[in-house]
Amino acid sequence: MSITVLTGDIIESTKLNADLLEKVQRAIAETFSEISGWGTPARFSEYRGDGWQIAFENASLSLRAALIIRAKLRAIDRACDTRIAIAQGSGKLPEKIETTTDAAFVLSGRTLDQMQPAFRMASGNTPEMDAICILLDQIVSNWTSTQARTILPFLSPDDTPRQQDVAAQMGVSRQSIGKTLEAASYSYIIATLKLLEARQPHD
Known part of the structure; x- marks a missing residue:
């Protein structure tokens, strides 16, 4: 069984007003709920006020889950963001992740602690995955709130929505959705x- 562990902390949480901080915390919790609906066991924990951890039994969707979290936060406000350390390992998902010392959890926490200040995403498993995280982080960090809101429904692992349906929900034209997705580097x-998901184990 493969386990993915995402460990993060909210960036400059002390500078966010109470309303924004609550929205950020709620968005991270909502992402956990979505992951739980992907047909895989998942666990969620918050700690130290601005820290959090999500673990689930699927290695293939690790980057997608991280990007959904980043998109949700940037959709709130460009001041809202989180660092995310991704680690994968084998084993069974523990009932309580707050006190576990399983290898994937330790690796994820250590990766977050060692993350370079300039970056907001990192992988603890391989240099290749870490390099991909760095490049994706550069793209995500340049998203506007509009771009984050627009790309978010298209990041779901379920069926890709039609641009005209998302446009109707957002009250804009389909052409506007297409241009915003292009500006957000969605196709890349x-x-x-x-x-990556085709090459990684799904259980």
């Missing part, structure tokens, strides 16, 4: 995710 992101 989704191609990267599909390639």
